[in-house]
Amino acid sequence: xxxxxxxxxxxxxxxxxxxxxxxxxxxxxxxxxxxxxxxxxxxxxxxxxxxxxxxxxxxxxxxxxxxxxxxxxxxxxxxxxxxxxxxxxxxxxxxxxxxxxxxxxxxxxxxxxxxxxxxxxxxxxxxxxxxxxxxxxxxxxxxxxxxxxxxxxxxxxxxxxxxxxxxxxxxxxxxxxxxxxxxxxxxxxxxxxxxxxxxxxxxxxxxxxxxxxxxxxxxxxxxxxxxxxxxxxxxxxxxxxxxxxxxxxxxxxxxxxxxxxxxxxxxxx
Amino acid sequence: xxxxxxxxxxxxxxxxxxxxxxxxxxxxxxxxxxxxxxxxxxxxxxxxxxxxxxxxxxxxxxxxxxxxxxxxxxxxxxxxxxxxxxxxxxxxxxxxxxxxxxxxxxxxxxxxxxxxxxxxxxxxxxxxxxxxxxxxxxxxxxxxxxxxxxxxxxxxxxxxxxxxxxxxxxxxxxxxxxxxxxxxxxxxxxxxxxxxxxxxxxxxxxxxxxxxxxxxxxxxxxxxxxxxxxxxxxxxxxxxxxxxxxxxxxxxxxxxxxxxxxxxxxxxxxxxxxxxxxxxxxxxxxxxxxx
Numbered sequence: 001x002x003x004x005x006x007x008x009x010x011x012x013x014x015x016x017x018x019x020x021x022x023x024x025x026x027x028x029x030x031x032x033x034x035x036x037x038x039x040x041x042x043x044x045x046x047x048x049x050x051x052x053x054x055x056x057x058x059x060x061x062x063x064x065x066x067x068x069x070x071x072x073x074x075x076x077x078x079x080x081x082x083x084x085x086x087x088x089x090x091x092x093x094x095x096x097x098x099x100x101x102x103x104x105x106x107x108x109x110x111x112x113x114x115x116x117x118x119x120x121x122x123x124x125x126x127x128x129x130x131x132x133x134x135x136x137x138x139x140x141x142x143x144x145x146x147x148x149x150x151x152x153x154x155x156x157x158x159x160x161x162x163x164x165x166x167x168x169x170x171x172x173x174x175x176x177x178x179x180x181x182x183x184x185x186x187x188x189x190x191x192x193x194x195x196x197x198x199x200x201x202x203x204x205x206x207x208x209x210x211x212x213x214x215x216x217x218x219x220x221x222x223x224x225x226x227x228x229x230x231x232x233x234x235x236x237x238x239x240x241x242x243x244x245x246x247x248x249x250x251x252x253x254x255x256x257x258x259x260x261x262x263x264x265x266x267x268x269x
Numbered sequence: 270x271x272x273x274x275x276x277x278x279x280x281x282x283x284x285x286x287x288x289x290x291x292x293x294x295x296x297x298x299x300x301x302x303x304x305x306x307x308x309x310x311x312x313x314x315x316x317x318x319x320x321x322x323x324x325x326x327x328x329x330x331x332x333x334x335x336x337x338x339x340x341x342x343x344x345x346x347x348x349x350x351x352x353x354x355x356x357x358x359x360x361x362x363x364x365x366x367x368x369x370x371x372x373x374x375x376x377x378x379x380x381x382x383x384x385x386x387x388x389x390x391x392x393x394x395x396x397x398x399x400x401x402x403x404x405x406x407x408x409x410x411x412x413x414x415x416x417x418x419x420x421x422x423x424x425x426x427x428x429x430x431x432x433x434x435x436x437x438x439x440x441x442x443x444x445x446x447x448x449x450x451x452x453x454x455x456x457x458x459x460x461x462x463x464x465x466x467x468x469x470x471x472x473x474x475x476x477x478x479x480x481x482x483x484x485x486x487x488x489x490x491x492x493x494x495x496x497x498x499x500x501x502x503x504x505x506x507x508x509x510x511x512x513x514x515x516x517x518x519x520x521x522x523x524x525x526x527x528x529x530x531x532x533x534x535x536x537x538x539x540x541x542x543x544x545x546x547x548x549x550x551x552x553x554x555x556x557x558x559x560x
Binding site: 127 | 281282286288289290292293296297516533
């Protein structure tokens with residue numbers, strides 16, 4: 001399905017992503033881990049075409065994504081939803097409008113200006129919000145919601161796009177453990193029930209291990225690990241994060257349960 | 270836990286849907302009414318203006334190109350003289366730019382003072398905020414040309430009245446823009462400095478100015494461009510510089526249009542030049558700090 005070949009991104013003389021190769025043949029839930037600055041966000045932004053690759057190519061179902069321009073590029077973006085760390089909603093607009101923004105690619109600027117969304121879309125938006133458990137917030141302004149609720153609205157906007165792929169750039173990094181769990185479970189459910197591919201940048205090992213079928217580790221722009229969560233041993237994790245022997249998974253954990261576990265064994269996940 | 274959050278009775282969804290759709294329809298109605306009102310005001314306002322116009326808009330519309338065509342054709346006939354004329358009027362241009370530069374500097378200092386005194390949370394005397402705001406309102410409400418005319422009446426013609434007039438207007442306008450920037454400044458550094466026992470001026474100097482400086486300089490440069498134009502216009506009322514020469518050559522009518530063309534070229538070139546320089550510099554200030 002998704003094929004990434006020798007994808008490279010340079011900012012000046014700094015290489016953010018260095019010849020990345022990823023091949024995905026069926027809808028999978030993939031977690032990308034690595035230190036901040038390892039190139040995780042840049043990789044996802046290139047897949048969504050928010051930023052352009054310096055070299056290399058991305059293909060999806062035989063279509064070369066990196067070569068798309070103009071309307072074709074925007075059409076790809078509508079099929080490849082993105083979720084951000086800071087939610088990136090329009091704060092002064094109500095929740096349903098924010099979800100309806102997922103259909104903008106199909107709407108003209110004129111219809112958008114006069115708020116002419118079809119009633120069917122409005123109903124669908126509220127049903128998606130209900131699926132994510134935030135339907136009651138529908139008429140409120142997005143800025144009035146808590147972080148966890150806003151992130152679920154952002155997921156609803158992504159679902160409104162009816163995408164093949166959902167990219168999530170640190171979706172839980174600014175949430176408390178409780179909301180982080182709800183958001184991750186929502187993403188997992190979307191993957192399992194709708195069969196959509198989900199690629200999430202995660203800043204904690206245990207989240208990747210718990211929710212993902214496949215884990216990709218990045219360090220200094222290069223992919224240094226690609227395998228199942230079971231293959232992700234403590235040694236490998238230390239390698240990805242460039243940490244010494246004092247590194248333990250519990251230290252980076254945001255899960256509530258880890259508080260009860262004084263020591264976490266990476267090998268038996 | 271998750272199941273309870275996801276599981277919602279279908280009835281509530283239906284009611285949320287219908288109430289939201291009703292809300293959307295109400296909003297569309299208001300939007301339509303606003304649009305209608307806008308169109309009515311546009312059309313009626315235009316008709317009123319047109320009916321009170323001496324000549325009539327539609328009758329005069331086709332003549333709009335006549336004057337520029339006269340100027341251009343005459344200037345084209347005498348194109349050989351243009352370089353000499355440009356050299357001749359260059360000192361006047363320098364005078365115009367000089368007026369603009371001095372008045373922008375004085376005005377920016379005044380605007381800085383007015384903005385710090387008129388911003389909530391920063392003002393030294395919070396009770397006097399309305400006073401300083403009204404002062405800046407008045408300074409910006411009176412057009413430069415009115416102040417210049419009064420000053421020229423009192424002090425006689427020349428560049429100094431123009432400079433004072435533009436500086437007063439600039440102080441008022443920049444005071445408003447500066448205070449809007451200062452309002453959005455982060456108060457945490459100011460609080461931190463206050464906690465060390467710093468005085469008001471120290472807090473402003475170290476806590477506020479570094480944050481707002483790029484925006485202030487950028488607004489001041491924009492104002493400089495506007496002031497070049499303003500100082501050229503003030504020449505028309507006898508304040509010297511390029512505008513004075515332009516009025517003379519235009520008032521003479523046909524015969525000196527080549528001079529008018531030379532002055533237009535100078536003015537246009539200057540404004541483009543300063544626009545380019547200042548926009549490049551402003552971009553560097555607002556984004557490119559990391560390089």
